[in-house]
Amino acid sequence: MLDRLQQLGATTLQVFERLGRAHILFYYILVGIPSVILRPRLLAAQLFSVGVLSLLIIVVSGFFVGMVLGLQGYNLLKDYGTASSLGIMVALTLVREMGPVVTALLFAGRAGSALTAEIGLMKATEQLSGMEMMAVDPIKRVLTPRFLAGFISMPLLAAIFSAVGVMGGYFVGVGLLGVDEGAYWANMQYRVDLYDDVFNGVIKSVVFGIAVTWIAIFEGYDATPTSEGVSRATTRTVVHSSLAVLGLNFILTALMFGDN
Amino acid sequence: MSQQDDSPLVEIRGLRFARGDRMIFDGIDIDIPRGKVTAIMGPSGTGKTTLLKLIGGQLRPQEGTIRVDGEEVTRLSRSKLYALRKRMGLLFQSGALLTDLDVYENVAFPLREHTKLPEPMIRDLVLMKLQAVGLRGARRLMPSELSGGMARRVAMARAIALDPMMMMYDEPFTGQDPISMGVLVKLIRTLNDALGLSSIVVSHDVQETAAISDYIYLLSGGKVVGQGSPDELGRSDSEWAQQFLQGLPDGPVPFHYAAPDYAEDLLHGHEARRR
Ligand SMILES: Nc1ncnc2c1ncn2[C@@H]1O[C@H](COP(=O)(O)OP(=O)(O)OP(=O)(O)O)[C@@H](O)[C@H]1O
Ligand SMILES: [Mg+2]
Numbered sequence: 052m053l054d055r056l057q058q059l060g061a062t063t064l065q066v067f068e069r070l071g072r073a074h075i076l077f078y079y080i081l082v083g084i085p086s087v088i089l090r091p092r093l094l095a096a097q098l099f100s101v102g103v104l105s106l107l108i109i110v111v112s113g114f115f116v117g118m119v120l121g122l123q124g125y126n127l128l129k130d131y132g133t134a135s136s137l138g139i140m141v142a143l144t145l146v147r148e149m150g151p152v153v154t155a156l157l158f159a160g161r162a163g164s165a166l167t168a169e170i171g172l173m174k175a176t177e178q179l180s181g182m183e184m185m186a187v188d189p190i191k192r193v194l195t196p197r198f199l200a201g202f203i204s205m206p207l208l209a210a211i212f213s214a215v216g217v218m219g220g221y222f223v224g225v226g227l228l229g230v231d232e233g234a235y236w237a238n239m240q241y242r243v244d245l246y247d248d249v250f251n252g253v254i255k256s257v258v259f260g261i262a263v264t265w266i267a268i269f270e271g272y273d274a275t276p277t278s279e280g281v282s283r284a285t286t287r288t289v290v291h292s293s294l295a296v297l298g299l300n301f302i303l304t305a306l307m308f309g310d311n
Numbered sequence: 312m313s314q315q316d317d318s319p320l321v322e323i324r325g326l327r328f329a330r331g332d333r334m335i336f337d338g339i340d341i342d343i344p345r346g347k348v349t350a351i352m353g354p355s356g357t358g359k360t361t362l363l364k365l366i367g368g369q370l371r372p373q374e375g376t377i378r379v380d381g382e383e384v385t386r387l388s389r390s391k392l393y394a395l396r397k398r399m400g401l402l403f404q405s406g407a408l409l410t411d412l413d414v415y416e417n418v419a420f421p422l423r424e425h426t427k428l429p430e431p432m433i434r435d436l437v438l439m440k441l442q443a444v445g446l447r448g449a450r451r452l453m454p455s456e457l458s459g460g461m462a463r464r465v466a467m468a469r470a471i472a473l474d475p476m477m478m479m480y481d482e483p484f485t486g487q488d489p490i491s492m493g494v495l496v497k498l499i500r501t502l503n504d505a506l507g508l509s510s511i512v513v514s515h516d517v518q519e520t521a522a523i524s525d526y527i528y529l530l531s532g533g534k535v536v537g538q539g540s541p542d543e544l545g546r547s548d549s550e551w552a553q554q555f556l557q558g559l560p561d562g563p564v565p566f567h568y569a570a571p572d573y574a575e576d577l578l579h580g581h582e583a584r585r586r
Contacts, residue, residue, distance in 0.1 A: 181407030
């Protein structure tokens with residue numbers, strides 16, 4: 052019994068210690084931002100590997116999700132004779148929820164795990180301490196550009212996801228099921244609000260971008276420098292950032308759309 | 312920038328460092344003179360790599376002082392420490408090359424990070440450093456395409472890229488064939504004398520190291536167990552020195568990591584399994 056208690060205490064302490072380290076690291080990452088802005092090439096390289104390379108999976112998934120929304124939405128709406136508002140349903144679902152959330156989940160699996168593994172391996176092979184000894188701050192040189200790349204990529208990827216999804220809904224709804232094309236676009240345009248819907252969706256994906264990239268970078272930087280340690284850190288990145296995204300999404304949805 | 316020239320470049324006093332419960336250094340004093348090659352030798356696991364990391368400010372000792380060129384490493388602010396590190400080169404035991412850059416870019420890395428030199432000059436400098444370690448022809452290879460010995464030589468070229476005031480070599484000779492070993496041995500000495508560096512060489516290769524070093528420290532069990540010029544040590548009647556320099560299995564230096572009695576351990580393990 053006492054052992055259990057002791058263990059519980061130790062685990063709790065460890066969790067808080069890790070949280071503390073994560074926040075300190077976050078601070079140093081932010082401090083590094085000005086120096087990265089002065090060296091846009093570093094950022095560009097990371098934007099490519101974090102953002103551009105995630106594009107394919109985002110586009111394909113967006114299209115599939117949009118098609119499913121079109122199909123399900125049509126089946127539901129046509130019973131009430133409102134199939135013409137299919138465009139609204141597809142667009143709102145994507146822009147408010149599915150776009151940011153699914154993009155963040157895919158991003159965690161595609162880019163987040165890669166970030167953790169890369170940074171963890173750099174640590175395990177002493178590349179990070181090698182940089183330190185060359186008087187190069189690995190946080191500024193390695194971590195901050197990756198963080199910024201994730202921060203910038205996520206909203207863009209989410210926007211692309213939603214746009215492609217709307218096309219997928221269009222393809223199924225208008226192209227295959229015969230919803231009126233004019234109604235699909237016009238109703239969407241009429242009902243989807245720039246501030247309430249699009250802007251709130253962007254805020255969500257910005258928050259998710261910070262959360263996922265931060266978790267991924269921290270897990271890599273804090274990994275035990277062995278192959279086993281890196282593999283466990285990679286798993287933790289995917290699990291923790293997925294949970295964080297879903298939890299944060301609930302909070303944000305409640306705050307943004309809770310009262311209407 | 313340098314202080315009065317007869318003061319040691321690195322001055323370690325009363326250094327204590329423990330990892331967990333394990334005491335790695337138990338009060339050691341070491342002076343690394345300017346312009347000389349100083350060797351640090353000792354059995355595997357005594358903390359030679361740890362010592363270099365302490366000098367480089369990557370680890371903090373529990374007690375004691377480490378002065379490098381008059382500056383107290385343990386108390387420097389981050390920016391001062393980084394400024395000091397620009398003047399130190401450390402060759403990692405593992406090489407620690409950046410795996411996403413090729414050989415050329417690895418050597419160019421410190422130059423690009425710390426200088427605003429134009430590209431043609433960086434190219435010349437990189438090629439000169441690579442030529443010195445005999446790998447100018449390998450400049451477009453990636454680190455994964457290098458052998459262990461080659462990787463170490465690239466790391467060496469990178470460590471001297473910024474023309475530091477001191478070089479620390481962690482096991483520079485491991486994994487080198489006799490030819491490149493000979494070249495490296497000469498190179499360390501030549502670099503030291505031509506560039507007016509001060510060098511610290513950590514190595515197990517007694518003959519080679521003794522041949523180029525001016526002074527040797529022998530570490531064992533967290534203490535300095537012998538010191539002196541290679542000749543002095545060779546002539547000394549210290550058991551430590553004799554055992555180490557001649558590679559004898561028996562003597563005061565234990566070959567084994569601290570462990571319970573061997574026979575006891577075997578018997579005990581047997582019993583535990585049967586139960
Ligand atoms: N990260 C670490 N965590 C805990 N203990 C460590 C760590 N790194 C090294 N040690 C311990 O510190 C001691 C000294 O290690 P160090 O790497 O400095 O030895 P060394 O003298 O360089 O050995 P070698 O000649 O084999 O390279 C070893 O006993 C090792 O067990
Ligand atoms: Mg070592």
